[in-house]
Amino acid sequence: MNNRIKFIISTSILLAIALVSCTDNESTNLINEFETTPYTLVVPSNLPAPILPQDNPLTYEGIALGKALFFEKMLSKDGTVSYGSCHNQSNAFTDTDKQFSEGIEGKIGDRNSMPIFNMFYHTKGFFWDGRAKLLRDQSLGPIENPLEMGETLENVVNKLQSEFEYRKLFYNAFGDSTVTPLKMSLAMEQFMLTFVSGNSKFDKVERGEAQFTDSELRGKQLFFTEFETGGETRGADCFHCHATADFSNHEFMNNGLDSESEFKDLGRAQFTKRPTDNAKFKTPSLRNVAVTGPYMHDGRFATLEEVIEHYNSGIKESPTLDVNIHGIKDGMNLTEQEKHDLLAFLNTLTDEYYLNNEEYKEK
Ligand code: HEC
Incomplete structure (x- = not known):
């Protein structure tokens, strides 16, 4: 037996002993x-x-x-x-x-x-x-x-x-x-x-890989346009808070769900103890929003139609109501078609690729 083989055999035995002997x-x-x-x-x-x-x-x-x-x-x-x-x-x-x-x-x-x-x-x-x-x-x-x-x-x-x-x-x-x-x-x-x-229809349109329907496109315009009473362009003002590629500024805001006497959960103020943070909650990303219901911090709205109606006609005033909402607090008077278009746009944010990605699944 040459030395090289002897060496391999002896190290293998040592290794085997080491593996067997330790817990x-x-x-x-x-x-x-x-x-x-x-x-x-x-x-x-x-x-x-x-x-x-x-x-x-x-x-x-x-x-x-x-x-x-x-x-x-x-x-x-x-x-x-x-x-x-x-x-x-x-x-x-x-x-x-x-x-x-x-x-x-x-x-x-x-x-x-x-x-x-x-x-x-x-x-x-x-x-x-x-x-x-x-x-x-x-x-x-x-x-x-x-x-x-x-x-x-x-x-x-x-x-x-x-x-x-x-x-x-x-x-x-x-x-x-x-x-x-x-x-x-x-x-x-x-x-x-x-x-x-980042692979919803919205993303694919951004990358030039897909096209919006007319309704989705009108919804997108509403979403990203200021609300101006009497102006030529009508907008629903969503982008102020649901901004950036992630559809959220990640800030804490009061989007008019309750009047002051109705505040049940003080939100951000529970943590900061500042009254100026009363009823402020983190702006959620709207990506995949079609599958994340019910909506808001307390899940009070079951459907996106109800959410859109909240912004359209249900804003309640309170001391911490966000300034960007003030403009629409008296109602936006969106037509049925406009509400439908806004919904169609929100539905383009669903990312099936992420929702089914095997990498995140329990094996
Ligand atoms: C002033 C900032 C602001 C504006 C403007 C705004 N939002 Fe929001 N939005 C929020 C905040 C904050 C929440 C979470 C509030 C909570 O749960 O208390 C929210 C929640 C939502 C939710 C629920 C998401 C979830 O996962 O529960 C949807 C959907 C939504 N907004 C859509 C819209 C649409 C559509 C518009 C335009 C019509 C809009 N928002 C305008 C701040 C805003």
């Missing part, structure tokens, strides 16, 4: 070379470049861990609910048609769940009131919320730590198999940042 959690630590694979987030050409966190670079391993956690029911107290239970892909990751989401033991939350896509444009805070500054801060909130998953972070960490599969996933993503809340939130942030929506 599952230590075996991952034996791998000397910890290496992650960078993930390049690609967005369609008509969308602006994503704003990604510099301190949490996307990697295939981080995303894989985030995905496992997103669909993990152990994150809830009684093992019945995962993030995936309240955020359905076919509904742009909002809850199905529920007004308020249902957590453990059938407990009901107090706000309508928000969709998840193009999170890399949300630079002004998460949730309806913006109380989470970064996506990663947002990601662990539901675990300890008694109305959602009702579990403690400590228990979750222990549960995950006791599973070999998770120790391996954490090791692969971060080079260390110890489960921590920070690593969990970073991994979930990575997974959610990969949800891209």
Whole structure:
């Protein structure tokens, strides 16, 4: 036997002994070379470049861990609910048609769940009131919320730590198999940042790949035009707030749902404690809006027709009503055809490609 073969046999035996002798959690630590694979987030050409966190670079391993956690029911107290239970892909990751989401033991939350896509444009805070500054801060909130998953972070960490599969996933993503809340939130942030929506009919028209019908085109003009009483061009003024390629300025605003005496949920003010923020909520993106009903922070409107009627004739005055709405507070008097056109335009924002993308599905 020559030396080379002897060497190969002896190293193989050593390796085999090493693999057999160590218990599952230590075996991952034996791998000397910890290496992650960078993930390049690609967005369609008509969308602006994503704003990604510099301190949490996307990697295939981080995303894989985030995905496992997103669909993990152990994150809830009684093992019945995962993030995936309240955020359905076919509904742009909002809850199905529920007004308020249902957590453990059938407990009901107090706000309508928000969709998840193009999170890399949300630079002004998460949730309806913006109380989470970064996506990663947002990601662990539901675990300890008694109305959602009702579990403690400590228990979750222990549960995950006791599973070999998770120790391996954490090791692969971060080079260390110890489960921590920070690593969990970073991994979930990575997974959610990969949800891209930019292939609706609207986007295809922008890129010259499709054409609007006459009705959709009239709806688009209404959406992007100022409302001017008596003027020649009639607009519905939507673009002031539902602006930019993501159809939201991501600001907190009062769009006239209630008068002051009717304020039930103080929205942004609940977090900032400033009366000037009373009843202000984050302007939602209108991408995929056809599948995210019911609408508004409290899910008060079941259909988009009702939403359009709200802006057309239902604006209520209050001290924090947005200035951009003041112009339409006495009603826009849209014709039936105009309402229909506006709806037709909103329906062009549905992105089937994103809604069915296999990459985001639980395997
Ligand atoms: C002053 C800013 C502003 C203007 C102008 C505006 N919106 Fe909104 N819109 C908002 C805010 C803020 C919300 C969320 C309010 C809440 O839930 O309390 C919202 C919610 C919505 C929703 C519900 C989305 C969801 O996921 O629940 C739709 C649909 C919508 N707006 C469409 C329109 C249309 C169509 C127009 C034009 C006719 C328009 N908006 C004009 C600020 C505005």
